């Protein structure tokens with residue numbers, strides 16, 4: 001093992017400059033039983049208990065470990081294996097898609113009862129942002145039964161399990177037979193539900209094909225073609241509101257949400273919920289040009305995938321990424337859909353849990 005001691009850090013494998021380990025990093029991550037809570041492995045050591053210019057008394061590096069003795073004689077050993085492990089991605093990588101995409105179907109019973117099938121379904125869900133479950137009971141509130149796999153239902157104002165039909169409570173476009181353009185639900189929340197299940201209970205009407213769009217694919221292309229449009233859509237906040245006689249929800253947030261590495265981690269798009277933007281704001285005109293281009297792309301055939309949801313089908317979408325909609329239908333029969341929301345964090349964590357069970 002080739003290493004070099006610097007004023008403030010260790011440099012491991014200097015020639016390739018594999019990585020630097022600041023002394024504060026090493027001290028902070030000491031895995032010993034004094035520095036951790038033994039029962040829970042949580043960190044107990046507090047960084048401010050050492051000076052910011054902390055230096056080791058002695059450094060010893062062998063094939064497997066870094067061993068450090070600190071000025072107070074506290075000893076820290078960290079293995080290279082643990083450091084290498086940090087490079088491994090925790091989740092499968094996303095794959096983008098455009099039109100003519102059909103989600104993978106999983107059987108209701110298998111998804112709920114077989115852990116291996118749940119692992120492949122959840123992995124596929126993380127990768128593509130969408131899967132379908134078939135042969136689900138056509139009984140109202142069946143979505144409650146998905147909670148062992150998907151985690152608790154994320155409630156919002158309005159119903160816990162939403163009923164979508166044209167003869168129930170009408171407070172948005174989905175309760176009519178009009179075309180519902182691609183959108184995600186509850187853009188009017190500062191944290192909209194990240195997963196949505198759409199469960200078809202009865203579908204006797206002509207038309208009304210479901211459509212889905214990979215929002216990240218649209219945004220990636222937009223970024224390549226018009227980086228300034230992408231920038232304004234990720235920095236300019238837009239008001240969204242969903243309400244009825246008894247409920248009022250409102251959020252003022254950008255359409256694109258980025259993480260610290262500038263990767264897209266959220267897409268908020270709802271023509272029907274978007275409100276009037278205060279024209280006193282700077283850059284309204286640039287925003288509108290960018291938004292026009294975005295709307296063009298979302299409503300083009302290039303990105304839309306369409307298929308029919310039959311009774312007993314549950315469409316599951318990662319709604320911070322995938323937009324959903326449906327074509328208009330002829331109200332010549334019964335049509336009843338139920339929606340419920342879940343959170344992606346809970347689903348992804350189940351994947352780690354099931355994989356640990358196999359070890």
Ligand SMILES: [Fe+2]
Pocket residue numbers: 174183184185324
């Ligand atoms: Fe919706």
Ligand SMILES: [Zn+2]
Pocket residue numbers: 030031032033034035074075076
């Ligand atoms: Zn320690």
